[in-house]
Each structure stands twice: as structure tokens, then as C-alpha cells.
Amino acid sequence: MGRIVTVQDAFGPGSESPLTRTLPKVAIIPNLDKPDSRQVMQELTAWLIGRKIPVGLLPDHAGLAGHPELARPLDDLLAWCDFAVVLGGDGTLLNWAKVLAPASKPILGVNLGHLGFLTEIEVPELFDAMPKILEGRYTVESRMMLEATVEPAAGAPGESGPSFLALNEIVISKGPFARVVNIETSVGGRLVTTYPADGVIVATPTGSTAYSLSAGGPIVSPEVGVLIITPVCPHTFFARAVVVSAEETVVLRVVTEHVDTMLTMDGQRGHALAPGDRIIVKKASLSARLIRRRGWNFYEVLKRKLQESGGAS
Helix, strand or coil: CCCCCEHHHHHCCCCCCCCCCECCCEEEEECCCCCCHHHHHHHHHHHHHHCCCCEEECHHHHCCCCCHHHECCHHHHHHHCCEEEEEECHHHHHHHHHHHHHHCCCEEEEECCCCCCCCCEEHHHHHHHHHHHHCCCEEEEEEEEEEEEEECCCCCCCCCCCEEEECCEEEEEECCCCCCEEEEEEECCEEEEEEEECEEEEECCHHHHCHHHHCCCCCCCCCCCEEEEEEECCCCCCCCCEEEECCCCEEEEECCCCCCEEEEECCCEEEEECCCCEEEEEEEEEEEEEEEECCCCHHHHHHHHHHHCCCCC
């Protein structure tokens, strides 16, 4: 039987808990559509192998990293790893958060994109940060997700259609033509209003800094347990965003007559809706688990991102 490799073996005396902590198994998941992703994947893989860290990659990525022997099918990779390093932007992290949530595996997001509200590390600091991450010197932040279930108007009473997960938001939106949709909105079984608008967003606190913010919704700390209902370009002077408890169920019903209406999740997956369809939105039983370095603070990130985007000074 081979010797168990410890943190002390990899990083030398002084590493945290060298007698009890074995090295974590790391999955590397790149978004190869990002220009620098392949190079960062190759460098990180070599860096981890050089320190005897167990590494796994998806079959399509392992050969590109120069290590086909590290290939694991997705289900095997998720069961095997202790955490995943996701190389990309917030969109990449949103996509993989939904995949990793059922396996309850933490995500270390490395930003290769632009704004980077969700990702934790920028590429220039990656290799300085990794030793502390591998030593377990981090926290895991749990982020609420949404579950949206479609009840088709054409189905039997009470019949449920497909269900979807989202970390940022679900959106009902109009099609390509310049006409509004009417979306009846209820909370906790009580009608709130019918929005005549280009669409309606139901966002988590995580999504409060995404599409909802662009549509005039509030910025909400991820520690607050709420849902944010934000109309998109409402055709009325009196429509405003509404913040409700995350324990409430939000029901959206399409009451417009035209059929060019879509349900989208995190801006990445779409489902066509028909007049009369009901969308049941509630807090999901699953959550996204994000690795944060010690000392991470939402308000510091918010201030920095606002400055980068030309906001607060």
C-alpha cells in the first residue's frame, strides 16, 4: 500500500495540520471558449502534478492538458474530487454550479472573464493563492439557488412540466417583436399584480448584481434570504421591484396571447412558453458552494467591481 501524501510533503514544514490532512483531489474544469483557458489549464495541471496533488479532468480536456491519463467521465469526476477549479467567467461558474450542486462539491472560480462577481481568484494571483487553498485555509459560502417548474396550460390540472435550476435568476421575456407580455404575479398564493412589460425577473441575492440590477432592481447581500421580483421595462409608471421572503413561492402566469415568450435560467438555457402556462418559482433544496479565501467580504468585492465598471470612486 502506498504512503499517504500529506500537506507537509507538498509544501514543507509549517503547513496546516500536516499529520491529519491529506492532499485534496482537484478537478480542473476550463471554459475553452476563453482565450487563455487552455494555457491556464495546462499550467495549473503541471503545477499540481509537480506537488503530487491528485488531479482529474474531463476526457475532452485531459488530452489538451497533455495528460490523457487524468481523464475521468463527468459522473466519476464529480464523485472523486474534493473540489473543482472552474476556469472562466461568471457565466462559466453559473453553468457549472448547477452541475456540481447535486454532488455538493465546492467551486473555486478563477476569473478569465470581465466583471467577476462570483469568481474568487484572478489569474495573476492563482498560483500564490493555491497553496493556502490546498491546505484548507478557506471557507465555503453557500449560495441559494432557485427551482422553476412549468405547469403547462395545455396539460391536465395540476400536471407539472419540466423543472430547472438557477443560481442568478429565472426570466420570463418577450420574443423578438416589439410588443409587451402580461405576466400575472402571485406570492404565497396571493395576487400581487399583472406586469405589462418586456419581461419579469425572479432573482436570488446572488443574481441581484446581474440582470435584475440592470433592470433597476436592488443590490442584496447574499446572506439575506429573499427573492427579488423585478419587471423588465414595465409599461406603467407604477411597477417596481418587490423583495419577498425566500420561503415564499412565486407564481408567474403568462396571460398574453402571442406565443413568442421564453423562460430562461441564468441567461443560458431557454424553454418556450405558451399562453396560460404557470411557472412556479421557489427556493431550491440544492445550493451552490463557493470557495472563498479567508477575509473575503461581499461589500469589498462590490466596491471594487463598481469602481472597475465606472461607478463609485
